[in-house]
Amino acid sequence: MCGAGALAIVxxxxxxxxPVQPPGIPLEYRVKAVYLFNFVKYVEWxxxxxxxxLMICVAEHNPFGDALSEAVRGELVNNRVVETRIITNPxxxxxxxxxxxxxxxxxxxxxxxxxxxxxxxETPGFIKQGGLVNFILEExxxxxxxxxxxxxxxxxRISSHLLRLARPPEAKRQS
Amino acid sequence: MTPFRDLPIRRKLLLTTLASxxxxxxxxxxxxxxxDMYQFRQLIQSDVEAQAVIVAENSGAPLEFQDDRVGSxxxxxxxxxxxxxxxxxxxxxxxxxxSYLKGADACPxxxxxxxxxGWRALEFVSPIHANGRPVGTLYIRRDLADLYxxxxxxxxxxxxxxxxxxxxxxxxGTRMQRFxxxxxxxLAETARAISTSRNYSLxxxxxxxxxxxxxxxxxxxxLDRIAEALEREREVNRLKDExxxxxxxxxxxxxxxxxxxxxxxxxxxLDAAMGAQALETIExxxxxxxxxxxxxxxxxxxxxxxxxxxxHEADLAAIVDAAIDVIRPAATAKRLQLDVRMxxxxxxxxxxxxxxxxxxxxxxxxxxxxxxxGHVWIRLARANGYRLAIRDSGPGIDPTFLPYVFEPxxxxxxxxxxxxxxxxxxxxxxxxxxxxHGGTVTAHSAGRGHGATFEVHLPSVVAPTPADLxxxxxxxxxxxxxxxxxxxxxxxxxxxxxxxDARTLLETALREYGARVTTASGVxxxxxxxxxxxxxxxxxxxxxxxxxxxTLIQELRRRPRTKGxxxxxxxxxxxxxxxxxxxxxxxxxQAHIAKxxxxxxxxxxxxLLGHPTESGR
Numbered sequence: 023m024c025g026a027g028a029l030a031i032v033x034x035x036x037x038x039x040x041p042v043q044p045p046g047i048p049l050e051y052r053v054k055a056v057y058l059f060n061f062v063k064y065v066e067w068x069x070x071x072x073x074x075x076l077m078i079c080v081a082e083h084n085p086f087g088d089a090l091s092e093a094v095r096g097e098l099v100n101n102r103v104v105e106t107r108i109i110t111n112p113x114x115x116x117x118x119x120x121x122x123x124x125x126x127x128x129x130x131x132x133x134x135x136x137x138x139x140x141x142x143x144e145t146p147g148f149i150k151q152g153g154l155v156n157f158i159l160e161e162x163x164x165x166x167x168x169x170x171x172x173x174x175x176x177x178x179r180i181s182s183h184l185l186r187l188a189r190p191p192e193a194k195r196q197s
Numbered sequence: 198m199t200p201f202r203d204l205p206i207r208r209k210l211l212l213t214t215l216a217s218x219x220x221x222x223x224x225x226x227x228x229x230x231x232x233d234m235y236q237f238r239q240l241i242q243s244d245v246e247a248q249a250v251i252v253a254e255n256s257g258a259p260l261e262f263q264d265d266r267v268g269s270x271x272x273x274x275x276x277x278x279x280x281x282x283x284x285x286x287x288x289x290x291x292x293x294x295x296s297y298l299k300g301a302d303a304c305p306x307x308x309x310x311x312x313x314x315g316w317r318a319l320e321f322v323s324p325i326h327a328n329g330r331p332v333g334t335l336y337i338r339r340d341l342a343d344l345y346x347x348x349x350x351x352x353x354x355x356x357x358x359x360x361x362x363x364x365x366x367x368x369x370g371t372r373m374q375r376f377x378x379x380x381x382x383x384l385a386e387t388a389r390a391i392s393t394s395r396n397y398s399l400x401x402x403x404x405x406x407x408x409x410x411x412x413x414x415x416x417x418x419x420l421d422r423i424a425e426a427l428e429r430e431r432e433v434n435r436l437k438d439e440x441x442x443x444x445x446x447x448x449x450x451x452x453x454x455x456x457x458x459x460x461x462x463x464x465x466x467l468d469a470a471m472g473a474q475a476l477e478t479i480e481x482x483x484x485x486x487x488x489x490x491x492x493x494x495x496x497x498x499x500x501x502x503x504x505x506x507x508x509h510e511a512d513l514a515a516i517v518d519a520a521i522d523v524i525r526p527a528a529t530a531k532r533l534q535l536d537v538r539m540x541x542x543x544x545x546x547x548x549x550x551x552x553x554x555x556x557x558x559x560x561x562x563x564x565x566x567x568x569x570x571g572h573v574w575i576r577l578a579r580a581n582g583y584r585l586a587i588r589d590s591g592p593g594i595d596p597t598f599l600p601y602v603f604e605p606x607x608x609x610x611x612x613x614x615x616x617x618x619x620x621x622x623x624x625x626x627x628x629x630x631x632x633x634h635g636g637t638v639t640a641h642s643a644g645r646g647h648g649a650t651f652e653v654h655l656p657s658v659v660a661p662t663p664a665d666l667x668x669x670x671x672x673x674x675x676x677x678x679x680x681x682x683x684x685x686x687x688x689x690x691x692x693x694x695x696x697x698d699a700r701t702l703l704e705t706a707l708r709e710y711g712a713r714v715t716t717a718s719g720v721x722x723x724x725x726x727x728x729x730x731x732x733x734x735x736x737x738x739x740x741x742x743x744x745x746x747x748t749l750i751q752e753l754r755r756r757p758r759t760k761g762x763x764x765x766x767x768x769x770x771x772x773x774x775x776x777x778x779x780x781x782x783x784x785x786x787q788a789h790i791a792k793x794x795x796x797x798x799x800x801x802x803x804x805l806l807g808h809p810t811e812s813g814r
Contacts, residue, residue: 053263060261063328099328165264183258187267 047087053164054144054157055089058120061140061155062099064184067117068138068177075103079116082125084108118142127151138177142166149191154178158189165189207378214370215363222362226355230348237347241280241319245339248275249323253335256286257327260294268295275337282318283338286325294333301338308334317341380409384416397424447489451482487793496605496622506548506633513543513552513583513655517575520556524564531569539577545657551630552655555638558623559587559651566591566649582636582657588650594642602640603628631655684800685712688807691732692716693723693749694769695741699792703736703769706796707803720744724752731761733807736799739770739781746770747784754785765806769794 062076076099078090094104109116112133119134120142121127127143131152134141141153148156149169154176156167168188173180201209252271259268272284272295284297285304296304313320318338325333380403387401397420403413458475461467467475517539528535563573571590578584594602605625624640631638636655642648690712694700697718704714715732717723719741735753739746746768756762768781768789781789788802 057262063261064258163263181258183255186255187258187262187264 047085047089050159050164051086052089054120055086055093057157057164057166058090058118058142059093059097059104061118061142061184062104064181065117065140066179066181073102075105076117077115078104078106078118079109079113079120080106081119081121081127081130082108082110083122085122085124114139121145121148121153127153136176140173140176140178155188160189167191206381207374210374210378211367211370214366214374218366218370219359219363222359226359230351230355233351234344234348237344238314241339241341241344242314242321244278245281245319245321245337246323248278248281249321249335249337252284252337253323253325256295256325256335257332260286260288260325260332261327263288265295269297271295272297278339280340280343281337282340283336285336287334287336289331289333291334300340305336309336315341376405377409380404380413384409384413388416391420397427444493448486451486451489454482455479455486483793492622492626495626506551508546508548510544511547511549511552512541513545513547513585514539514541514577516547516549516553517556517577517585520553520560521575523557524560527561528564528573531564531567531571533564533567533570534572535575536572537575539575540579541577543577543579543583545583545655547634547655552634555627555630555653556585556587558627559653562623562651563587563589563591563649568592579657580654583655585653585655586650587652588648590648593645593647594640594649596642596644599640599642603638682709682711684804685710685807688712688734688803689730689732690714690803690807691723691726691735692737693718693720693735693741693746694738695719696738699738699769702796703799706799709796710800710804712803720746720749720752723749727753727761731764733764734803735764735766736769736803737766737786739768739777746781746786750785767799767802767806769799 058078062078067076078094080086080090084090090106094106097104107113107116109119112130113119114134114137116134116139118140119130121130121144123143123145127145127148128151131141135152140155142155142157143149143151143153144157146156146158149167149172152172154169154173158165158167166188167190168180168185169191170180170185170188201212204212252275255271255274256268259265259271268286272286275281275284275297276299279299281297282299283301283304286294286296287308288294291308293304293306298304309320309322312322318340321335321337321339323335323337324331325335383404384401387399391397391399400417400420401413403410403417458479462472462475517537521535521537525535560573560575567573567589568591573590574586574588576584576586576588603624605622628638631653634655636653638651638653641650641652685707688711690707692700692703692707692714693716694703695718700716700718704716707714715726715730717726721744723735723737735749737746737749750766750768753764753766754762765787766785768778768784768786769792770777770781770789771792778789778791787806790799790802
């Protein structure tokens with residue numbers, strides 16, 4: 023089974039499902055918004071960044087509408103406030119940086135290489151380009167792939183619980 | 198079914214052992230099983246809890262990321278516990294999320310409320326947390342089949358052990374109960390054997406020194422006593438048989454002479470000398486028989502109650518003299534030397550007649566048993582009272598017989614071919630009489646061929662016994678007089694007796710003494726005769742058919758003096774004991790005479806009663 027075929031089916035499914043959803047943000051992004059917040063709970067950042075709010079950044083274009091800010095509102099993780107921000111340029115202060123498929127990921131990935139930022143993307147090959155987490159669709163459900171080695175290099179400690187939920191990397195899946 | 202208390206002792210002991218062993222083991226093993234079940238139940242619960250903690254821990258993330266596949270994978274880890282039939286996770290809003298089913302059909306459609314330990318399964322419910330926040334619920338259903346399996350296996354093992362233990366208890370109980378049951382069974386068996394065979398020489402074997410041993414000993418002792426008593430009874434019966442044989446022989450011997458010579462007299466072919474000898478023989482034998490009967494009656498009086506003593510001051514030396522006078526002819530006939538040495542006077546209080554009987558008995562024994570030409574020594578001396586010793590040079594007494602010499606019906610030679618006659622009562626009577634006087638009589642012998650010594654010891658003063666009566670035996674007190682055919686002249690005597698012979702004998706005797714005699718054959722007849730003419734004296738038999746002599750005297754004594762109420766009356770009876778005499782006197786007779794009587798005695802008594810002034814009393 024090739025990834026493109028699967029995606030086509032999923033896209034078809036989404037197309038079918040979207041009109042059923044209430045107007046506004048599609049389900050896929052409302053799920054991804056919650057997942058982005060959940061990632062914060064399963065990742066430990068280096069201690070020099072241990073104070074201040076936990077920052078979830080969205081590169082350039084926000085596909086979530088209000089869903090992301092709703093998901094993090096009033097939440098505390100390890101006694102830290104979680105905030106969201108739309109960035110146009112790479113920012114070292116981001117703990118999580120989501121790059122939507124409509125945005126070119128290369129400049130953002132390059133900027134955060136080696137930095138303790140959990141980079142999350144949603145385009146195939148995002149991991150190959152140096153991203154840490156990539157959303158995929160599996161039987162219409164949002165799943166993700168994690169490059170745990172790269173995360174280690176980025177000095178991020180990802181919980182085994184999260185790693186267990188991660189799907190194998192695309193290279194292996196496609197081989 | 199036999200009730201427990203009727204079971205044999207063996208069974209009872211065994212059942213007791215088994216019941217107590219069984220009860221103890223059942224309780225112990227039951228308790229152990231319950232404890233083990235409790236422990237195992239705790240173990241199951243804590244194990245499920247531990248599994249639940251791990252699963253809940255890992256189910257948090259899948260729930261947060263809504264990854265039911267991983268959620269189910271995690272639940273599938275529980276396959277290491279095959280007893281877990283179902284594990285289900287529910288999201289926070291209560292919707293079923295993931296499940297692991299093995300043997301169960303489906304997860305509960307709604308979230309179960311709380312953990313329950315049921316009969317069939319443990320249903321464990323635990324919240325699932327992620328990063329400190331509840332994200333769902335975990336439900337685990339664990340089958341308890343292994344608990345029951347363990348129960349049955351454990352119970353089976355314990356039951357097996359129980360049976361083994363009871364078997365062992367049965368074995369040891371069977372062996373140990375012998376110590377209790379066997380002596381008892383032995384005892385019971387012996388008792389049964391004795392009661393069926395009546396063999397009292399059987400004995401139970403004592404095996405132990407415990408209570409059963411004591412019972413066995415007591416049982417054997419009782420048997421000893423019973424055997425002794427039976428032996429005594431047998432001996433007494435033997436003696437009685439022997440005595441009856443002797444009695445028959447002794448009574449028949451004089452009777453043979455009497456009847457034989459009487460028949461010869463009736464032929465009328467005897468000459469005068471022969472006739473006189475015949476009469477003398479008849480009289481001697483009749484007297485001998487009367488004496489035998491006296492002895493018998495004395496003995497029966499002694500056996501049935503104490504004979505009465507008529508105690509007065511008496512000289513023992515005179516009593517012995519009188520007894521020697523009686524036996525002297527016999528001693529002279531056997532050319533025996535009588536060696537007499539007595540302190541005189543030897544005054545004491547005694548019934549001289551009875552004591553004379555004693556001395557005469559001892560002397561006649563000495564004379565009887567001493568061979569011709571032998572010696573008899575007689576000594577009377579003071580010795581804390583008086584001691585009379587009579588020793589002879591006869592054959593002596595066998596040491597084995599010595600202890601029985603004073604027992605009634607005992608004779609050293611009880612056979613029918615014995616050399617010496619007699620009933621064997623003499624010494625028994627003598628002993629009783631001496632003891633009535635407060636004295637003792639003993640026999641000594643150095644053995645066969647060394648002669649025998651009889652010693653009588655009497656206290657110097659004999660206290661009168663309470664039974665003493667002031668009234669003397671009238672017949673015994675009367676002097677014997679030569680036949681005087683005028684003694685009863687002018688007296689009218691009424692003789693009452695149902696036996697014609699006795700009536701005629703009395704009538705003849707009284708007529709010989711000059712009396713006028715009327716006879717009556719019974720009480721009614723006598724009362725009729727009394728209506729016609731009042732006699733001077735009434736002689737009446739006591740034992741008569743229909744109405745006895747007591748009725749007559751009572752009837753007579755009720756009458757007024759003019760109707761004969763005061764006529765002197767004499768009982769003439771074959772009931773010859775002292776008691777009978779007293780009864781007669783109490784009934785209203787003035788005196789009584791025992792049959793057979795001496796005609797002279799009867800005449801004297803009638804004279805005394807009929808002519809009170811002439812008798813000179």
